[in-house]
Amino acid sequence: MPTFPIPSIIVVVTALSVGSLLLFYRPLTDSSAWRATVTPLASIMGSGFLVCAPLLYANVGNYAVFAMAGLLALAYAVGSVVRFNIRYGEDIFEKHAPEDSCRDEHKAHVGHWNAACRVKVDEAADVLEKISHYALAGAYCVSVSYYLQLLASFALQPLSLTSAWIGKTLVTLILAGIGIIGTSRGLKGIEKVERIVVGFNLAMIAALVTGLVYHNAAHLTEGTWQLGQMPLPKDKFHILRILMGLLIVVQGFETSRFLGAEHSKEERIRTMRQAQLISAGIYLVFIAMMAVIMNGVSGAAQDGITAIVTLSGAVAPILPALITITAIGSQFSAATADDAGCSGLMEAIMTKRVPAKYAYLLVSSLAIALTWLTDVYQIISYASRAFALFYALQCVVALLVMRSSRAVEFSRRKAVMFGSLAAVCALVTLFGIPAG
Template sequence: MLLNFSIFLLSLAILGAMFLPFLRGRPRWRAMITPLASIIGSGFLILGPILEVQFGAWAPVAMAVLCLAGWLFGAAVRTNIAAEETPDTALVARIEQVAQLALAFAYVISVAYYLNLFGAFAVSLTPWDGDLTARIVTTVMLGVVAVAGFSGGFHALENMEYATVALKLAIIGGLLLGLAVFFGGKAVDHALIFDPSRMGPWDALRLIFGLIVTVQGFETARYLGKSYDAPTRIDAMRWAQMLATAIYMIYITLLAFLFTPDAHNLNETAIIDMMRVVAPILPGMLVAAALAAQFSAAVADTGGAGGLISEFTRGKIAPKHAYPVLIATGVALTWSTDIFVIISYASRAFAAYYTLQAVLAALQSKGLKSGAFWALAVVGLAMTLLGIPAEGS
């Protein structure tokens, strides 16, 4: 009872602090919110159980590799932000156009990813929990997003972003407190679990490739140019990635040694069953965080995809005319495959975009730095071609 109260109190304190004027009014903090919201959005809910089941005690190492990959690709994007004032060559301009199209495609898949998680969490604590009802909810929400976009209702929905990020960070703070207390009790009782990885090195690397979408989102800082200058966006991305990395590493390190990996029960809402053991208050809080985070992320990515397609076609296709096609793709993915395959598809799509960003950074750099970005582009290409999905129940 005391732990439940402490978790709730800490979450409430973090939520209140997020709305303090001196913090909310800072331009760098406001700029940081968009990439931070994307990085620790859906990935936080599903990544823990995947890494715990597939990697066992090696889960923190896998998380560190994912965060390092995100940081390196972020460095490429930051280099490209810094080079925005430099006149583009014809080659750079063409690659940038292709990169934007790749990002639009990645957003299309990520919308299906976000709203499939929304559907799964929406029914997870109800008597109707199951794949069919989750997919029905997902399809309905895809329709809501399509209607909102076509009718011009995105602006009001996008204003929810700060509130959803505040709620998400508050609940994550409570979750980490619960895990820390539970971890401490297990450690005192010498009951921590040290399981080996279920995968060989090659398959483990390919699975990490297929999970890059869970740490993506930092690239959104590049497209805030209408609101913030380049130095602010670069700093915002850097700090968002550092904070997200700290949160992820603490979370995975605590989680990895608390439960016996159970591949038969690995699904998109596995974190709910895990947290029931930690503290009874956590499942409901996590569902609330999931619903808010997934819907706002889906709205943001649908809007982003529509805008990028309109820009790529030089206005020939208006964003609102792209939305129904984007949502139809999401419906097709929802009913033809499972969340783990969608995650893998989304990871490959984002890896393709990051490959192009690394190529752009290489073309706009010199010497060893250019060589490093070319090497990073090769890694991105490998992620695009070789990433595999986790095996769910």
């Protein structure tokens, strides 16, 4: 194999180059299209990239790339439903503007609050759209706990602090801080930090993938690239249920639905599609390139929730530290964004029943309860099932929109597709199980 410093140099140069481009190249950072793309892209890649390879290879062996392709195909199909609802549904749902839509708050809070407040219940599609907001608020509560449990796992792993109560205590303290800050000052001030973290996270992903390409090329050149036997368990339905519980790793594209105050319909539809295609390409290359590494390890080194940290050391010695730092930052920014979005929905849903400033405390309290009732593997499954419920409702909403909108002709093919996707998402909600 090539000498030790070369892959580290490749990784560092890639990370610095991509990070500098994403953070400081003004034509890109000022581009509306780029901002509309990077929001769903960061949501899709944020946490799933950290956990997908160990969990997939531990459960389906060398079929991991095909399992990921299936998850991505399902996510893209559901994304097409969300795009359909953006194009044709919003004109039906959003019958009146909220009274106070321009506030000094986190953009996720304002975006979700606006979308929820605009829905005036007149028809079946409106009712179901409103119900889907309740489902999404619940999914966000689960995902906030998921992101922060993942953060705790990565933060405590270098310190060898594996006790569950230590991680849960850390998550509780972070959630309490988010709740207090959100209640007293809002989370808008965190947006700038989030933009920086997203840049570093995407740079880390580019560095890891580039390092993996080099690592695989080096093995191929020396004739040492080979895959061992990683047989599938006999219970295929059990495997399918585990894959259902991993839908969260490709979730996040629906954020485009709530960017209407900043981006036009066409821009959101186009950039959401781009984000899904870009993330799909990265995921498939990443999972395929990880095969040679995953085949060389076993046990906890292969399937631990933070296994990517140890595994990345085979690519370049600097990667474990780089991944740990970016994992902590990316999970915190993802948690605050979902917390803000959830509080925006909660504020709109519970108008006149819970004062707006207490929405953050409510979300944090629910996430704390979930944290102490679950472990990180369970919360991944619950988050997948919660978002699958939202997607199932959106599929039925799309059917109702197609029936009632004059702007779209009824299509039997689309009706079958929307109905089938609703059924699949409902099955994920009912039968998804933890991968651990």
